[in-house]
Amino acid sequence: MATKQESASVPDAYAELESRVERIANITAGAGVLRWDQEVMMPEGGTPARAKQLSTLSSLSHEELTDPEIGELLDELEDAELDDDRAAVVREIRRKHDRATSVPTELVEEISEATTNAHPVWTEAKEAADFETFAPTLENLVELKREYAAHIDPDADPYAVLFAEYEPYLDLETAERVLERLRDELVPLIDAIADSDVELGGAFDGEFDADRQEELSRDVLDALGYDWDRGRLDTAPHPFSTGTQFDARVTTRFDEEDLLGSITSTVHEFGHANYTLGLPDEGYGTPLGESRDLTVHESQSRLWENHVGRSEAFWEFFLPTAAERFPALADVSPRAAYEAANQVYDDNVIRTEADELTYHMHIIVRFEIERELISGDLDVEDVPQVWNDKYEEYLGVRPETDAEGALQDIHWSHGSFGYFPTYSLGSVLAAQLYAAAEDEVGDVDAQVRQGEFDDLNGWLRENVHRHGAKYTTPDLVERATGEPYSADAFIDYATEKYGRLYDLDG
Template sequence: MATDQAQEAADTETYEQFEERVKRIANVSNASGVLQWDQEVVMPDEGTPARAQQLSTLSSISHELLTADETGELLEALESSELDDEQAAVVREVRRRYDRETSVPGELVAEISETTANAHPVWKRAKENDDFETFAPVLEDLVELKREYAEHIDPDADPYDVLFADYEPYIDLETAERVLERLRDELVALIEAIDDGADLETDAFAGEFDDDGQEALARDVLDSLGYDWDRGRLDTAPHPFSSGTQFDARVTTRFEEDDLLGSITSTIHEFGHANYTLGLPDDGYGTPLGEARDLSVHESQSRLWENHVGRSRPFWEQFLPIARDRFPALEDVTPEEAYEAANQVYDDNLIRTEADELTYHLHIVIRFEIERDLIRGDLEVSDVPEVWNDKYEEYLGVRPETDAEGCLQDIHWSHGSFGYFPTYSLGSVLAAQLYAAAEDELGDLEDDIRNGDFDELNGWLRENVHQHGKRYTTQELIERATGEELTAAYFLEYVDEKYGELYGLEEY
């Protein structure tokens, strides 16, 4: 008995040492996140050289802490210890990161961090000047660096598969490809039917809307949804994003004077991300138990709020009067007209972030196919603009006239984020599956949305998704929340019913 107690005490001490180290690593990473937020939101234009070095240094420190011999020794000791389920989950997640990062030289990690920090302003200028050739050398460097990174982790694997696992470690690439192919095949038929369907009200939000009014309305949106201002803030960025921790989850959006609807949906989307982050358990901060379960789940939260709530008929019945108070020019717009405008399908839209709920996934397919071919060496960087334009013409029937509207429109490649794009579609699929499961348990949520009461829906998400952090793998989390593995069936059923009714499609 004494021996058992002594071993238990030793295991407890080992785990405490391990957790302290994990929290140090997390704090360095979270500090980097604040600097990255600052770079994209408020940093002066000439701040990049110093910021690149700062981020590179923090990246190196985080890498060194994680890959140090002490971390490996603690992991090895804990794997033969008696751990509870939560402790075992923390060890599992850190072990996975440790195994991957010990495969990658620290110098390469630092080089990737510095290159991506310097790439951001180059991409920004290239996009502003419609000059892909300016960005091409940086993109070539990033592709080569990420190939090298993937080779260090698993020299025998498809390098794109390795990179995809950085963003979605527990859904394999084959599953992602299967989902994307099913969406592409089935949505094309629906979109073609819509082309021949009824006309919708498309000019409900036509006009000019000043930035100050749009910012006030964005704050109204966040108030309506229940955003916690004591742990968040709203700012603007060229490419909206959300970042932070459960104690500080910030939202950014953007305003264009002729696109009020875009700022509303963008704000709701980023609220979904921040709301997930804020729902993570406070006592899990600094460990995987207080971190989001990777990008597909994160995107499911933004898509659920943006599409299943923010593009719904009852939402516009509730929110339109608030919008009218800010912009009296909307006085004659009806909730039905607002609903139709929010769900208009534009098959000729070149911009992913402005795409409708259906054609959006074809934008993702294009990016996925191009970046996969880049990483595999089947496509040269110099050929990206032409291939991009050809795919847009093939899949969407439109051809970009400029690279700013084409292959330079997204920020992701300047971050070195190859493998990220599939998670957008996986997230939309999961959003529909989660929303269906919530309604199965709570009943029809339309009245709640119509009354601006989101407590039940948010409570269900907190209980079934947010509070678990990374305790479960992605597939385990999905099965616990919905009773099924990830499936595209709920998303396709949802869009068939919604758009069939909107456009008067008999076969849907």
């Protein structure tokens, strides 16, 4: 316990720590804008300079975080009497500082430059459907990330170390347990759907002008309450959202034969941006103004995409707006739109185009492959073959090209090994949060049917967004829902929803 003399210095030590942390946050946010620019509007020839710029910022951020004076401030505050907010800030910075001080600055720079240079290589390889073009780059990234993990904890499973980069408070064993349960519960459900006589889909067949799709995407963002004063909509080959509570940007993509895909993609990215915009302004620059890692972040995007955007109530509300942009939809009923939005098709090989159920099989494939890559049990050159074999085993479909197979995702070009499980973990949490919101807010569907989203969003603001990273993931979930993190709500939701859609009890 701190002495009175030590306690007197606590305010000064905390203020200094907070000042240093805000500087790191500003560097990180600046790098985020440069990465956004690279994927949205940077000229193709800009990569060499951008790689150097991002490498420099990454090095600066790392040097700031590993400064011995930060360690001294943390030591001084370790046993001090702090309120809950300040204690959370110290906890989060201590975790980041301890990880960062384990990794040499030179390696951080090397990884940053390698991932920036990897982006155009991945893009070229995907366009040519040629994995061999990307293989040397991927092999280098795997080696760099193994080295990174070894510096942090040489005695731990390197994949567990990398997974903790994205979800530090739900351990890898929890992730494995949830993924196994999804596989055990969803595969029989998917098989039963395949055997069902019910056929869904067809409501969105046709061609839809890309410019009008963009207008419709803006309509849906307007309807959901996106803050245009702190955001913008652009296009990117791989949709994403990025930013801070003062500037949270959304990207989407348009396929003239897939109107539904652009709508669900836009709603998904809205969920991410909405969470970011809901973080407290006064917390900016500290963990109190940062999101609670990727499981929670993904829960927000999947909640809005699946529980709202794929609901029958949403289509009763939004279909008239879609029909104004595309008169060919005038004869489509809300029920038909709802059924099309929830069609299950296990013959799809593209993760981002997957339905709500088979999506998790796509995640499991990636999870299993990247675990073996990092452990050294799988050689990079064998990834396409193993990828295709697993797709055939889990989904009964085999990618015809590398672009449809192991090159379809951007994540590995970012060096993001351990990221994929958070998609399924977030989907599970989305169901748990939505069920808790319904218990407290009342009939959410009735509100959505009227285009009223304030109560649902208000519940999320109160129970998730405003806390930033104050609580660990398990604590945040239990505070918001009254229950420990669990797949129960998702399994119940999926079984009931798809049982009705496909008449599985009839």
